[in-house]
Amino acid sequence: MAEMSRHNGRRLRRPMSQINVVPFIDVMLVLLIIFMITAPMLQQGVEVDLPEAEAQALETDQRAAEPIVVTVTAAGALSVNQGPLANEPLAGPQLVELVTDLLVANPGIQTYVRGDRHVDYGRVMDAMVALQRAGAGRVGLLTEPPPREVD
Incomplete structure (x- = not known):
């Protein structure tokens, strides 16, 4: 069993299957703030x-x-x-x-x-x-x- 987890003396690493959404949330919050500020300006007349x-x-x-x-x-x-x-x-x-x-x-x-x-x-x-x-x-x-x- 110990032999299966090693390959040529090195341990195999499994790829991470998680997506880091923190940068995505940061970008969305910045866009939300920008739209909230500019929306009243679009209602010009x-x-x-x-x-x-x-x-x-x-x-x-x-x-x-x-x-x-x-x-x-x-x-x-x-x-x-x-x-x-x-x-x-x-x-x-x-x-x-x-x-x-x-x-x-x-x-x-x-x-x-x-x-x-x-x-x-x-x-x-x-x-x-x-x-x-x-x-x-x-x-x-x-x-x-x-x-x-x-x-």
Whole structure:
């Protein structure tokens, strides 16, 4: 029996069949921390001060694609919430081209305009006309509900 465990005067070593998972766990924890820090930064958008209006909320289909929202900032800059130039300032022709591509990719998608309350009304109309040129059939306006009075 002693002869079986020795080979040419040396002892045979069995290979270890265990995997060391500690480095894997360390890497996963670092990735978790990185994602926790960067996730809020990914939810970027263009900040606008929406006008308040007592309007009925629109019913949305949860299965439908995210609507196209064109934002008009107080300075009059136009941007769209989707596509390769999401939330970047766009000129009128760029906006029409980008929205056209989005509408071709998702026919029937809803379109809205978010206009800052301090922007010239004509600039909001420019955004609506750009959406119609791109092929949007119906364009909605987004507002904020007024604050509720507490009794």
